[in-house]
Amino acid sequence: xxxxxxxxxxxxxxxxxxxxxxxxxxxxxxxxxxxxxxxxxxxxxxxxxxxxxxxxxxxxxxxxxxxxxxxxxxxxxxxxxxxxxxxxxxxxxxxxxxxxxxxxxxxxxxxx
Amino acid sequence: xxxxxxxxxxxxxxxxxxxxxxxxxxxxxxxxxxxxxxxxxxxxxxxxxxxxxxxxxxxxxxxxxxxxxxxxxxxxxxxxxxxxxxxxxxxxxxxxxxxxxxxxxxxxxx
Numbered sequence: 001x002x003x004x005x006x007x008x009x010x011x012x013x014x015x016x017x018x019x020x021x022x023x024x025x026x027x028x029x030x031x032x033x034x035x036x037x038x039x040x041x042x043x044x045x046x047x048x049x050x051x052x053x054x055x056x057x058x059x060x061x062x063x064x065x066x067x068x069x070x071x072x073x074x075x076x077x078x079x080x081x082x083x084x085x086x087x088x089x090x091x092x093x094x095x096x097x098x099x100x101x102x103x104x105x106x107x108x109x110x111x112x
Numbered sequence: 113x114x115x116x117x118x119x120x121x122x123x124x125x126x127x128x129x130x131x132x133x134x135x136x137x138x139x140x141x142x143x144x145x146x147x148x149x150x151x152x153x154x155x156x157x158x159x160x161x162x163x164x165x166x167x168x169x170x171x172x173x174x175x176x177x178x179x180x181x182x183x184x185x186x187x188x189x190x191x192x193x194x195x196x197x198x199x200x201x202x203x204x205x206x207x208x209x210x211x212x213x214x215x216x217x218x219x220x221x222x
Contacts, residue, residue, distance in 0.1 A: 035155075037210065043148065043155045090210070101150075101200065103212035 002027045006091050006104035013081055013111055021076045021107050023091030029102075031094040032074040033058070034066065036087040037106075043090065049074055081111040116203050118213035125220055129191050133216045135201030136183040143204040145184050147175055150198040150215065158186070158199075191220045 004025045013019055025032065033048035035058075045058030049068040063085055065077040074093075078085060091104040115138045125131055137145060144162045148155035159168045164179035172191075177184045188195055198217050202210040 043157075088210075090212075092212075101198070101212065101215045103202075103210075106210065 002102065004091055004093050004102050004104040006089075006107050008107060009105060010108045011110070013109070015082055015111055016080050019078050019081060019109075021078075021089060021091075021109070023074045023076065023104060024072050025074075025093040025102065026072065027093060027095075027102065028071065029093035029095050030071070031096060032068070033092050033094075034064070034074070034076050035090045035092065036060065036085075037090060038087050046076065046089075081109075083111045085109065086111050116201055116211050116213040118199075118201050118216050120216060121214070122217040123219070125191055125218070127192060127220055127222050129220075130187065130189045131191060131218060133186040133188075133199050133201075133218070134183060135185070135213055137201075137203045137211075139179075139182055141205040142179070145177055146202045146204060146210070147184070147186050148200040148202065150200055155200055188218075191218075193220050193222055196220045 007022045030051050034046040035043040036046055037043050044060045046060055046064050047055055047058055047066040049055045052068050052071050055066050055068055068074055089107045089109060092101050094101045117136045119134045144160050146160050147158040149158055159175045161177035161184055164177050167174055167176045172189045175186045196219050198215040200215045201213040204210055
């Protein structure tokens with residue numbers, strides 16, 4: 001089954017404790033992207049990647065890191081999480097970033 | 113199996129045309145249906161629909177939800193080249209995150 005898999009689905013953590021949210025796709029897509037969804041703000045892009053070893057900042061990259069060492073994986077790293085990073089996170093992939101997006105199920109992160 | 117299905121996948125129209133984009137969804141724990149416009153980066157929120165039969169309107173864009181038949185449509189009248197984008201439909205099912213369709217790519221040519 002073609003899909004984007006995010007883990008974990010839910011995470012509660014403390015301020016300053018490094019964490020990684022994984023994202024993996026099995027469709028051989030070139031393009032992958034991370035978003036956060038906050039009430040009243042819609043989806044905002046954090047980082048995206050057009051291909052292996054190619055990553056670019058989105059609209060809200062502060063406090064996040066990503067890596068794209070393999071085509072299928074695009075982990076989101078929070079080196080020192082803060083409460084304002086409490087949000088709902090989505091990973092998505094697309095063949096070329098133009099259409100045919102597949103979204104992951106989301107990760108609900110709470111930083112206390 | 114996809115839970116939110118959008119059609120068509122891709123559409124090319126001339127400026128001035130009217131387009132209708134479709135989104136069907138599953139009913140389990142339905143709370144609302146959302147439409148987004150994606151251009152270069154993050155999707156831009158367009159509409160949130162919760163009640164059946166009530167049209168939401170913003171300029172040349174409008175959307176309506178049919179909770180009986182489990183679908184929504186997004187209409188764009190008098191299309192302009194600036195309407196070219198990917199239009200995403202998503203279902204809010206409550207405590208679990210949004211479920212997105214794959215999007216419809218709209219290209220408006222002069």
